[in-house]
Amino acid sequence: QLKLVESGGGLVQPGGSLRLSCAASGFTLDNYTISWFRQAPGKEREGLSCISSIDGTTYYADSVEGRFTMSRDNAKDTVYLQMSSLKPEDTAVYYCAAGIDPMFIFRPNDYDYWGQGTQVSVSS
DSSP states (O other): OEEEEEEOOOEEOTOOOEEEEEESSSSTTTOOOEEEEEEOOEEEEEEEEOOOOOOOOOEEEETTTTTEEEEEEEEGEEEEEOSSOGGGGEEEEEEEEEEESSSSSSGGGGOOOOOOOOEEEOOO
């Protein structure tokens, strides 16, 4: 069974940090573009970061640029999202997604596999 499993979410105070992990099961991530998305209650799913399957180049949405860092470990079939300087508005369910060749890296419908999500809550 092909699936992605996120972990690492939790409750953190404003200004704090968390590291999310996304592990692949049943397939290898080598040939996939991987992105992180989030969805807050009542809002659309938002693309945050993307890492290329070709050369490892990373892309970030303006909302997280400079605060979030994405990386991948192909040997472990795992990608990470290091989040720092967290704000209350970062509160959401965070998802990772894998796609062979998404035309638009932050368009959810361009991805083939999704994790179940992990909750991140930023509050004092």
